[in-house]
Amino acid sequence: MTTTARAQTTRRIFASRWLRRLSGTSTVSAFVLITVVAKRSGDVVRLLMEKYPEFVTEAAAVYGESDVIAKVEAPVERFHELVMDEIQNLPNVKVTRTFVIIPQLHEVR
Amino acid sequence: MNAAFFAVIGAVGGGLITAVTTASISYYQRHSSIREAHRIHAFERHLEAYERIFVTVRSVLDALNDFEVISARVINRPDPVLQQLLDILNNCAYQYCTAVDWRYNASMAYLDLRLEERCLKLRDLLLRWLSGQRLTTGDTLSIYHDDELEEISARRARALRIGDYQELSVEKITTVTNAPGDARLKRRIRRTATSVIKHLKDVMAY
Numbered sequence: 001m002t003t004t005a006r007a008q009t010t011r012r013i014f015a016s017r018w019l020r021r022l023s024g025t026s027t028v029s030a031f032v033l034i035t036v037v038a039k040r041s042g043d044v045v046r047l048l049m050e051k052y053p054e055f056v057t058e059a060a061a062v063y064g065e066s067d068v069i070a071k072v073e074a075p076v077e078r079f080h081e082l083v084m085d086e087i088q089n090l091p092n093v094k095v096t097r098t099f100v101i102i103p104q105l106h107e108v109r
Numbered sequence: 110m111n112a113a114f115f116a117v118i119g120a121v122g123g124g125l126i127t128a129v130t131t132a133s134i135s136y137y138q139r140h141s142s143i144r145e146a147h148r149i150h151a152f153e154r155h156l157e158a159y160e161r162i163f164v165t166v167r168s169v170l171d172a173l174n175d176f177e178v179i180s181a182r183v184i185n186r187p188d189p190v191l192q193q194l195l196d197i198l199n200n201c202a203y204q205y206c207t208a209v210d211w212r213y214n215a216s217m218a219y220l221d222l223r224l225e226e227r228c229l230k231l232r233d234l235l236l237r238w239l240s241g242q243r244l245t246t247g248d249t250l251s252i253y254h255d256d257e258l259e260e261i262s263a264r265r266a267r268a269l270r271i272g273d274y275q276e277l278s279v280e281k282i283t284t285v286t287n288a289p290g291d292a293r294l295k296r297r298i299r300r301t302a303t304s305v306i307k308h309l310k311d312v313m314a315y
Contacts, residue, residue: 028271080269080277088248088279098277 028100029073032083033066035095041067047090055082066097148219155216156313162214162228163309165205169235170302172198173295180285187282195243195285202235224308231301238298241288251278 036044041061048059048070055078059070074082088096152159176194183191207213209228217225250266252259252274261269269277 076271079271080266083277084248084250084266084279088281093281095278095280098279099275100271 026075027073028076028079029071029103029106030079030083030098030100032070032072032087033097033099034068034070034087034093036067037092037094040092044068044090044092045070048087051090052082052086151216151219152312155219158208158214158216159309159313162205162208163306163313165201165208166231166302166305166309168201169198169205170299170306172201173298173302177295186284186286188285191285192244192283199239202239206232206235206239220312224305224312227301227305227308231298231305234294234298234301238294241291241294243286243288243291244283245286246281246283249280249282251280252276253278 034044045059045061045068048056048068052072055072055074057071057073059068061068070087072079072082072087083096083098087093172194176191176198179188179191179194209217209232211217217228220228248263250261250263252261252269253276254274256275
């Protein structure tokens with residue numbers, strides 16, 4: 001196994017341990033990458049911020065593979081429902097990809 | 110007296126019959142030429158409308174063929190091309206339904222009864238096609254776990270915990286399905302459309 005591969009495996013194990021520990025915490029933060037119907041990114045950003053002010057802390061339309069990136073902070077028991085049932089079913093949303101933030105590896109300036 | 114009387118009666122009768130026959134023939138010829146002139150006039154006036162019916166029915170048949178060919182080839186029913194072809198077929202069917210409607214096409218009044226009935230029969234079949242539900246929208250869920258992509262069921266998604274995945278992906282997909290009785294309906298549409306095309310060609314070749 002090369003050094004790079006070993007480092008990647010270690011990082012993955014480390015990350016997955018933290019993710020498992022997260023189940024015990026009360027709030028989860030995640031980045032949700034959203035693919036939107038053409039030219040509707042602005043509507044989705046606005047709707048996310050207006051409809052979920054307590055859960056969506058940031059939302060932005062971006063260039064690239066996804067159209068909108070939103071930062072979501074929600075209680076553990078509410079998190080999956082929020083992403084799978086509510087954000088996914090917003091008008092013009094086609095795909096959501098959710099990446100949970102590992103708190104200990106998250107830094108904000 | 111008797112012979113002369115009968116000769117006169119015979120001559121008068123013969124003359125009368127000849128006169129009535131001649132009058133009938135000339136009336137019939139005149140009536141027929143008026144009717145013919147009227148038909149030519151109506152045909153020339155409405156040729157564009159007949160062409161529209163022809164074009165729309167031809168488009169329906171072509172779109173149906175394209176839909177069937179691609180439908181038999183696709184492995185993945187959410188195929189976007191298949192959805193597009195279904196959309197085109199529905200649009201063609203709608204165009205045909207308006208082309209043979211009295212409110213949009215007065216020329217239907219001059220078609221002979223058999224062709225008119227065929228046109229309306231095809232319209233009924235296409236309306237039945239348009240009323241069928243063939244698009245189903247739903248979500249597919251998948252997770253990246255240990256760098257492997259795995260599709261999961263909705264039930265399993267409900268039981269997911271935060272640490273169970275590296276990435277959770279939910280995609281909205283639209284699947285093209287067959288409505289009940291579609292195979293028979295498509296056969297009937299094809300048969301009736303072919304018949305309408307054939308008879309309409311006869312009218313247009315007039």
